[in-house]
Amino acid sequence: MTTPAVELVEVRKSFGATPIIRGVSLAIEAGTRQALIGPNGAGKSTLFNLITGKYPVTTGRIRVRGEDVTGLTPYEINRRGLARSFQVTNIFTRMSVFENIRCAVLWAAGYRYSFWHRIGVAREVNERAETVLEQLNLTARRDVPAGVLSYAEQRALEIGITIAGGADVILLDEPTAGMSRSETEHVIALIRQVTAGKTLLMVEHDMSVVFDLADRIAVLVYGEVIAHDTPERIRANAAVQEAYLGVPQGVA
Amino acid sequence: MSTPVATRPFAVPGVARAVRARRLGLWLAAAVVLVILPQLVRTGTALAIMNQMGIAVIFALSFNMLLGQGGMLSFGHAVYFGIGGFIAAHVLNMAGRGALWLPVPLLPLVGALGGLAFAVLFGSFSTRRAGTVFSMISLGVAELMAASSLIFDRFFGGEEGITTNRSKAPLLFGLEFTRDRQVYYLIAFWLVVAALAMYAFSRTPVGRMANAVRDNPERAEFVGYSQHRVRFVSFCAAGFFAGIAGGLFAVNYEILTAENMGLTASGAVLLMAYIGGIGYFVGPIIGAVIFTFLQSMLSDYTGMWLLYLGVLFLITVLFVPMGVAGILMLHAPAWRSGRLGRLVAPYLVTGALGLLAVVGVIGLLELLHFVAVSEGAGATKRLFWMAVAPRTLTPWLGFAALVVVGALGVRRTAPRAAAAFNEANQSL
Numbered sequence: 302m303t304t305p306a307v308e309l310v311e312v313r314k315s316f317g318a319t320p321i322i323r324g325v326s327l328a329i330e331a332g333t334r335q336a337l338i339g340p341n342g343a344g345k346s347t348l349f350n351l352i353t354g355k356y357p358v359t360t361g362r363i364r365v366r367g368e369d370v371t372g373l374t375p376y377e378i379n380r381r382g383l384a385r386s387f388q389v390t391n392i393f394t395r396m397s398v399f400e401n402i403r404c405a406v407l408w409a410a411g412y413r414y415s416f417w418h419r420i421g422v423a424r425e426v427n428e429r430a431e432t433v434l435e436q437l438n439l440t441a442r443r444d445v446p447a448g449v450l451s452y453a454e455q456r457a458l459e460i461g462i463t464i465a466g467g468a469d470v471i472l473l474d475e476p477t478a479g480m481s482r483s484e485t486e487h488v489i490a491l492i493r494q495v496t497a498g499k500t501l502l503m504v505e506h507d508m509s510v511v512f513d514l515a516d517r518i519a520v521l522v523y524g525e526v527i528a529h530d531t532p533e534r535i536r537a538n539a540a541v542q543e544a545y546l547g548v549p550q551g552v553a
Numbered sequence: 554m555s556t557p558v559a560t561r562p563f564a565v566p567g568v569a570r571a572v573r574a575r576r577l578g579l580w581l582a583a584a585v586v587l588v589i590l591p592q593l594v595r596t597g598t599a600l601a602i603m604n605q606m607g608i609a610v611i612f613a614l615s616f617n618m619l620l621g622q623g624g625m626l627s628f629g630h631a632v633y634f635g636i637g638g639f640i641a642a643h644v645l646n647m648a649g650r651g652a653l654w655l656p657v658p659l660l661p662l663v664g665a666l667g668g669l670a671f672a673v674l675f676g677s678f679s680t681r682r683a684g685t686v687f688s689m690i691s692l693g694v695a696e697l698m699a700a701s702s703l704i705f706d707r708f709f710g711g712e713e714g715i716t717t718n719r720s721k722a723p724l725l726f727g728l729e730f731t732r733d734r735q736v737y738y739l740i741a742f743w744l745v746v747a748a749l750a751m752y753a754f755s756r757t758p759v760g761r762m763a764n765a766v767r768d769n770p771e772r773a774e775f776v777g778y779s780q781h782r783v784r785f786v787s788f789c790a791a792g793f794f795a796g797i798a799g800g801l802f803a804v805n806y807e808i809l810t811a812e813n814m815g816l817t818a819s820g821a822v823l824l825m826a827y828i829g830g831i832g833y834f835v836g837p838i839i840g841a842v843i844f845t846f847l848q849s850m851l852s853d854y855t856g857m858w859l860l861y862l863g864v865l866f867l868i869t870v871l872f873v874p875m876g877v878a879g880i881l882m883l884h885a886p887a888w889r890s891g892r893l894g895r896l897v898a899p900y901l902v903t904g905a906l907g908l909l910a911v912v913g914v915i916g917l918l919e920l921l922h923f924v925a926v927s928e929g930a931g932a933t934k935r936l937f938w939m940a941v942a943p944r945t946l947t948p949w950l951g952f953a954a955l956v957v958v959g960a961l962g963v964r965r966t967a968p969r970a971a972a973a974f975n976e977a978n979q980s981l
Contacts, residue, residue: 353775375774385775393768404765408777412758414786420756466776 304367306331306470306500307352307383312361314344314351314524321347323524324361331366331469334501336511339521340544345504346388348521349474353385354378365470380408384468388475388504390455392462394448398439401447401458402465403430409466430465436495437461453484457491464495471496473503477510489514512536520544580749587741591734600733606845607740608801611747613825613837615794620823621831622755623787624767625680626688628819629695630795635814636671636698637664637796639709641803642717649721656725661743661800668796669789676788681781683770695816702811714810717803730804740801747797752834754790763787824866830876839877857922861915887977895977899970903963910959912937916952 305328314322321344329335337345350356352363354375362371370378393401403426410426412418420426434440437457442450447458460476476492477485489510492501505511511518512532519529522544528535535541591600612634619625641664648655655663679690702709709715719730730736754760762783766773770780803809812818821844829840844862851858873880887893916936923934923943933940941948 355771374779375771376777376779379775379777387772391769391772391775393765393772395768396764400761400764404761404773405776407758407762414759414762414778414782416754416757416759416786416790418757419753420758420761423758462772462776 303331305329305364306333306366307502308364308367309348309352310362310364312348312351312363313359314347314356315359321524322351322358325521325524325526327519327526327529329470329500329502330517331500332498333516334496334514335503335517335519336515337502337504337519337521338506338508338511343521344524345521346474349385349472349504352378353383353472376408379466379468382468383470383472384463384466385472386459386463386474386476388478390452390459392447392455392458395446397444398447398450398458399430399434399443402433402461403427405462405465406430406433409468429467433461433465437491453480453488456480456484456488460488460491460495468499470500471502473501473505475504475506477505477507485510580745584745587745590741591737597733600737602845602849604733604737604740604805605849606842607737607744608798608805609822609825609841609845610838611744611801612795612798612822613829613841614748614751614834615791615798616822617826617831617834617837618751618754618763618787618791618794620826621833621836622760622767623763623784623791624683625691625784625788626823627691628688628816628823629691629693629698630791630822631814631816631818632675632695632698633668633672633792633795634799634802634818634822635809635811637668637799638803638809638813639715639799640664640667640796641800642715642807642809643708645717645719645722645803646715648723649718654723656728657719657722657730657804658725658728658739658742660722660804661797664798664800664803665793665796668799669793672789672792672795676785676792680784680788683766683780683784687784692816695814695819698814699811699816702814709811710809712810714808714812716808719804719807736805739804743797743801747794748838751790751794755834759783759786824862828866828869828876830878830880832875833878833882836876836878843877855919855922856926857918860918883974884978886979887974890977892977896970896973899966899973903966903970906959906962906966908959910956910963913952913955913957913959916955917949920948920952 307327307329309325309327312322312325313320325348337348339345347356351358352365354370354373354377357372362369364370365378365381365383368381370381370383373381393404396404403420406426406429410423410429412423412426431440434443437460439454439457439461442454447455450458456476456479460473463473464471473492477488480488485507492503492514503514505514515532517530518532518535520527520535520538520541527544528538528541530538590603594600594603612630615633616627616630619627619630641660644653644655644663645657645660647653675694679687679694682690703711719736728735730739755763762773762778763786765776766778766780766783773780773783799809799813802813825840825844826837827840828843829838830836847862847865848858851861855861869876875882884893884896887896919934919936920941920943933942935941936948
């Protein structure tokens with residue numbers, strides 16, 4: 302068996318006395334697109350925050366591409382090839398759209414904390430940023446401050462910042478939240494395109510999106526993974542239906 | 554620019570080249586102005602003020618590396634200016650004694666290294682946090698240095714400070730610094746070098762990440778950067794350039810006291826940057842020039858000059874947070890479309906009326922100041938080139954009338970000026 306892109310071993314997280322993540326073990330195979338679903342308050346975003354180093358785990362280990370990243374900071378984990386987006390748009394509001402993307406490229410391109418390189422002539426960085434802008438369909442908005450973009454554009458930029466550095470493991474937290482049908486379709490096409498050949502783990506509430514995009518689905522309920530399987534088998538899983546899909550909103 | 558750019562990876566190279574050429578032109582023009590300025594204004598006072606301005610501009614630009622570009626509000630930036638100055642002064646004295654070889658033109662570098670060393674020391678812990686915590690630590694460091702200046706008497710020279718003599722240092726290429734004009738060219742040289750370097754810094758990877766950390770420290774961490782490290786690098790650079798200004802101060806005034814690194818000096822540089830506009834590279838330059846000008850001019854005429862500067866700062870914070878540079882930038886569309894001329898008349902009318910109100914307010918304040926402070930110092934006071942008698946009713950009524958007329962006039966004509974502004978800035 303190949304090394305999983307992300308591996309969680311008995312991960313637990315409590316806030317004070319309240320356990321939020323109650324022993325999650327999960328292996329995300331490299332090169333797959335997977336979805337993390339579950340009812341509100343199940344701990345999906347918390348799990349993302351643990352994997353990406355925003356919160357420290359209470360107990361358990363987390364490995365990214367075989368390397369133990371437990372206790373590392375977000376930037377250290379990011380440098381190991383894992384990037385994430387946020388549920389609430391998290392961009393550099395006063396900088397131009399282009400600068401937003403360019404900042405996300407810099408570390409991966411090896412520029413570190415350099416004050417001896419001129420950014421304007423960092424050819425590979427600028428070309429990469431322009432390419433990502435084209436993928437996002439934001440080239441026309443290149444020099445606009447990111448804060449004045451429309452909501453859908455900001456969500457696209459959010460994904461752009463996540464993938465610009467070329468990370469192998471992409472975590473997207475509700476990329477289609479608050480979007481219209483057509484905007485959602487557009488974003489799904491974008492996600493498909495930019496995650497080709499990479500590992501994707503996404504939190505998503507829209508079941509049509511989940512079953513359309515995911516190779517495998519993990520179901521998180523009250524801080525525990527109750528199922529992790531292919532879409533067909535998740536659909537047929539009695540425990541999942543009871544805990545989650547049984548709710549009246551229905552399955553697509 | 555909505556055309557697809559699939560065929561060209563860079564957005565319109567011709568435009569980029571034109572922008573670059575114009576920027577280069579601006580820098581060259583600034584350098585030329587600096588060179589010929591002493592030929593135009595020849596009085597000693599003017600030269601002294603220009604020297605002061607040059608130092609203030611470098612200092613304010615270095616401050617804006619923290620506030621404008623890095624989002625760090627420091628209440629103690631004068632610490633690095635002052636330390637740089639003290640170290641430069643001591644080194645200049647050693648050079649004068651022949652203890653080491655260092656000519657005056659290189660002295661600002663000594664100040665810069667001094668500023669950098671202390672920025673590394675204090676920045677290592679103060680840049681761990683942003684926002685209020687950072688500001689509070691900067692305040693603490695400023696207090697710490699103020700206390701140290703009393704304790705380390707030998708280094709800071711106590712109340713009298715440290716004096717030095719620039720004419721005793723060894724010469725480089727036979728350059729002497731006996732007269733103010735010679736010092737002016739030294740300051741102008743370092744001003745251009747430092748300003749160019751600070752501008753260049755804002756266009757390096759870490760300079761851009763300073764903006765990113767300012768806007769959203771969390772996201773910066775998720776693209777691979779430690780917010781602490783990014784702030785630390787900016788902080789060190791700001792200390793370095795503040796040290797250059799401090800070194801020039803030592804050369805120019807040949808004296809440094811603990812005041813030069815005190816809270817008042819730190820407050821002054823904050824006012825300069827803010828009045829000029831922290832969102833623009835030129836902002837602190839404009840602010841430092843205005844502040845220094847008012848400081849040196851007003852203090853000749855009135856004991857209340859600090860009050861006026863404070864009011865100017867308040868007005869900026871309340872009504873024009875983008876600063877003078879921001880106001881100028883608002884007119885860029887009108888400038889580009891060649892419609893700036895249409896604004897002259899409405900602006901002049903409203904501006905003249907506003908000036909009337911300002912004169913009235915100043916008159917009233919000065920009368921108040923005279924009555925409150927200078928008891929029995931004669932019955933008349935010179936105000937705006939006329940003699941007035943503060944203890945009679947006439948001048949009070951006169952200035953009050955100016956305020957009323959001016960204020961009403963501004964209220965009447967401001968909408969017209971605003972309409973003219975909107976029309977001139979409308980995109981075609």
